[in-house]
Amino acid sequence: MTVNRSGTPLLEMRDISIAFGGVRAVDHVTVDLYPGEVVGLLGHNGAGKSTLIKILSGAYKADSGDIFVEGRKVEINNPRDARSHNIETIYQTLALADNLDAASNLFLGRELTTPFGLVDDARMEAETRRIMGRLNPNFRKFAEPVKALSGGQRQSVAIARAVYFNARILIMDEPTAALGVHETAMVAELIRELKAQGLGIFLISHDIHDVMGLCDRVTVMKNGKLVGSERVEDVTEDDILSMIILGKNPRREAA
Amino acid sequence: MSDVAGTGAGTTPKRSLMAQLEIDTRLLGMLGAFALLCLVFTVVTGGTFLSARNIFNITIQTVSVALMATGMVFVIVTRHIDLSVGSVLAMCSAVMAVVQTQWLPQGLGLPLGHWLIAPAAILAGLAVGTAIGAFHGYLAGYQGIPSFIVTLGGLLIWRNVSWYTTGGQTVAPLDRTLLMFGGSEGTLGPTWSWVIAILACVVAVAAIWSARAGKARHGFPVKPVWAEAAMTAILLAAVLGFTAILNSYLIPSAKLERMFEARGETMPEGFTLGHGLPISVLILIVVAVAMTVIARKTRLGRYIFATGGNPDAAELSGINTRWLTVKVFALMGFLCGLSALVAQARLQSHANDIGTLDELRVIAAAVIGGTALAGGIGTIYGAILGALIMQSLQSGMGMVGVDTPFQNIVVGAVLVIAVWIDIIYRKRSGAMK
Ligand SMILES: Nc1ncnc2c1ncn2[C@@H]1O[C@H](COP(=O)(O)OP(=O)(O)OP(=O)(O)O)[C@@H](O)[C@H]1O
Ligand SMILES: [Mg+2]
Numbered sequence: 001m002t003v004n005r006s007g008t009p010l011l012e013m014r015d016i017s018i019a020f021g022g023v024r025a026v027d028h029v030t031v032d033l034y035p036g037e038v039v040g041l042l043g044h045n046g047a048g049k050s051t052l053i054k055i056l057s058g059a060y061k062a063d064s065g066d067i068f069v070e071g072r073k074v075e076i077n078n079p080r081d082a083r084s085h086n087i088e089t090i091y092q093t094l095a096l097a098d099n100l101d102a103a104s105n106l107f108l109g110r111e112l113t114t115p116f117g118l119v120d121d122a123r124m125e126a127e128t129r130r131i132m133g134r135l136n137p138n139f140r141k142f143a144e145p146v147k148a149l150s151g152g153q154r155q156s157v158a159i160a161r162a163v164y165f166n167a168r169i170l171i172m173d174e175p176t177a178a179l180g181v182h183e184t185a186m187v188a189e190l191i192r193e194l195k196a197q198g199l200g201i202f203l204i205s206h207d208i209h210d211v212m213g214l215c216d217r218v219t220v221m222k223n224g225k226l227v228g229s230e231r232v233e234d235v236t237e238d239d240i241l242s243m244i245i246l247g248k249n250p251r252r253e254a255a
Numbered sequence: 256m257s258d259v260a261g262t263g264a265g266t267t268p269k270r271s272l273m274a275q276l277e278i279d280t281r282l283l284g285m286l287g288a289f290a291l292l293c294l295v296f297t298v299v300t301g302g303t304f305l306s307a308r309n310i311f312n313i314t315i316q317t318v319s320v321a322l323m324a325t326g327m328v329f330v331i332v333t334r335h336i337d338l339s340v341g342s343v344l345a346m347c348s349a350v351m352a353v354v355q356t357q358w359l360p361q362g363l364g365l366p367l368g369h370w371l372i373a374p375a376a377i378l379a380g381l382a383v384g385t386a387i388g389a390f391h392g393y394l395a396g397y398q399g400i401p402s403f404i405v406t407l408g409g410l411l412i413w414r415n416v417s418w419y420t421t422g423g424q425t426v427a428p429l430d431r432t433l434l435m436f437g438g439s440e441g442t443l444g445p446t447w448s449w450v451i452a453i454l455a456c457v458v459a460v461a462a463i464w465s466a467r468a469g470k471a472r473h474g475f476p477v478k479p480v481w482a483e484a485a486m487t488a489i490l491l492a493a494v495l496g497f498t499a500i501l502n503s504y505l506i507p508s509a510k511l512e513r514m515f516e517a518r519g520e521t522m523p524e525g526f527t528l529g530h531g532l533p534i535s536v537l538i539l540i541v542v543a544v545a546m547t548v549i550a551r552k553t554r555l556g557r558y559i560f561a562t563g564g565n566p567d568a569a570e571l572s573g574i575n576t577r578w579l580t581v582k583v584f585a586l587m588g589f590l591c592g593l594s595a596l597v598a599q600a601r602l603q604s605h606a607n608d609i610g611t612l613d614e615l616r617v618i619a620a621a622v623i624g625g626t627a628l629a630g631g632i633g634t635i636y637g638a639i640l641g642a643l644i645m646q647s648l649q650s651g652m653g654m655v656g657v658d659t660p661f662q663n664i665v666v667g668a669v670l671v672i673a674v675w676i677d678i679i680y681r682k683r684s685g686a687m688k
Contacts, residue, residue, distance in 0.1 A: 059571055080573035095571045097564035099631035108561055109572035111554050118552040126473040
């Protein structure tokens with residue numbers, strides 16, 4: 001379970017800032033992520049967590065700051081750039097096109113094509129069945145638009161999309177918020193499996209208990225600013241709570 | 256991540272007969288309504304409504320609106336609207352008219368009837384349409400002006416720019432080659448019509464068969480063989496039957512005589528010749544097939560529907576939705592140009608009011624054909640069928656002697672009722688949230 005943090009990090013976001021009008025949604029935040037590490041991103045509503053990871057996934061462009069993948073500075077100007085660095089995102093809102101079926105959603109933006117350049121629906125469905133067989137063997141609704149799917153089923157489509165395209169850096173924005181107990185356990189299991197494969201994962205969650213169980217490190221934000229980043233074995237749940245609520249890092253205060 | 260109960264691992268859920276046959280119940284409903292409409296008018300007109308001549312006329316009158324309706328499907332699916340299509344049609348028509356009657360003959364000194372005139376005029380019209388559409392798309396996509404406003408402005412602007420282009424005058428006569436695109440002046444004759452019909456049948460069978468083989472290769476369920484065969488047979492019968500009807504509508508003998516005279520021959524006694532497939536209808540068929548392939552089988556089509564279903568998801572999946580908007584409107588503009596060609600050739604002149612109110616007919620055709628204004632849903636064949644239903648309704652009422660004002664009242668009511676029925680249907684079938 002121990003993560004080797006001696007080498008170059010898989011990912012580093014350095015001194016990132018972005019403002020929407022007057023709101024400083026992210027204010028000089030620095031975070032990093034090592035291979036095989038799960039970093040929990042915590043903070044109250046509107047702390048800037050989603051905004052920070054949307055900069056990483058190319059949905060927003062930072063006003064200032066740099067992003068490094070394996071020590072190399074990269075430019076992420078749109079979601080395609082992020083994907084080309086094997087950064088995959090599961091959004092809080094799931095970001096599925098309701099009117100398309102699971103396969104079309106899984107391959108959206110990266111369709112498999114025939115030699116004539118037409119989309120190859122049969123092959124995409126076959127691939128979707130293959131990956132779903134691994135992630136969610138009970139999944140059957142391949143022909144229906146995803147509108148007809150339950151929250152958990154939709155979630156599994158979103159996760160399958162990230163896993164299928166060999167993510168190295170996986171961003172999960174509240175992946176279990178809409179899920180039942182059983183489904184939440186499945187996501188947790190999947191996160192452990194992906195971690196074992198050496199992926200770096202950012203996990204945004206409001207469930208501190210969840211985070212303590214799954215993550216190697218927690219990073220806390222408040223009002224767009226970084227409060228602190230601590231290894232889970234060094235802090236208690238109460239420490240984290242006070243970081244979230246008071247915006248103070250008790251360990252640093254004590255030192 | 257659980258699935259609905261009752262579909263345990265390894266078993267396929269029982270599928271209803273309709274689902275097995277993959278019949279689009281909505282299409283079936285539309286065809287039923289169309290059949291009923293034809294039946295009523297046939298009875299009331301004592302059979303004239305279904306005469307070869309009337310079927311031929313309704314078909315060529317439908318082409319212009321149907322062409323634009325296929326483009327409107329993409330526009331509405333991406334959650335936009337285009338109110339300017341009638342005016343853009345007029346603009347393209349005006350450009351084609353002045354190019355063929357003024358710029359080329361007077362500007363470049365080409366003699367009237369020169370072979371270059373028609374292609375040059377057509378290209379100019381298509382280019383203008385595409386450019387105007389792309390500009391509308393740029394304003395809507397990149398500048399964020401609602402397409403309703405952009406094209407409402409376009410509706411006023413292009414209608415009147417076209418007025419200035421021709422100096423407000425009706426332009427006629429038009430180039431003889433160009434008139435071939437209007438319908439009755441340009442038909443393929445029975446032999447070529449049969450050749451094309453049979454070719455279409457071969458292609459259709461090959462397409463159906465290869466789709467089936469593709470599914471079977473991946474082990475997906477396929478329709479029972481008898482069902483596939485029956486559906487194919489119905490399709491082929493429709494194609495061949497339609498061709499036979501168009502071929503059976505004879506060219507008037509006076510006109511035939513003139514055609515022989517033009518070639519310096521005399522017409523043999525008792526000679527007859529059927530019209531066959533009009534070139535304009537052939538254009539519509541080609542456009543319909545191309546647009547359907549775009550919608551279903553290309554990335555462009557996939558992105559159009561994804562954007563309509565969830566613009567944010569499309570954007571986050573790396574789709575450039577702004578550029579997509581430009582493409583969709585440019586395609587719409589191109590189709591307006593094509594419609595302008597067909598419309599002015601059919602009317603054999605360019606007049607200021609060409610295409611007036613077409614935007615409403617086109618939107619109505621798309622919507623009657625099942626395109627949802629909320630975006631994300633729509634089919635090309637639906638829009639064409641919608642255009643055909645509206646034209647049939649109008650022609651039928653005309654034949655029965657219904658006054659024009661009342662015709663418009665009926666068409667308006669049909670539009671609202673069609674959408675109403677559609678909403679009820681979708682609620683029932685759970686296709687709507
Ligand atoms: N597109 C936007 N335009 C303007 N303001 C925005 C935008 N996106 C986020 N904000 C603002 O930035 C701040 C941070 O929002 P963000 O969504 O990152 O919060 P969050 O930490 O993810 O909260 P939650 O836990 O509720 O998901 C909020 O004040 C929000 O109102
Ligand atoms: Mg959030």
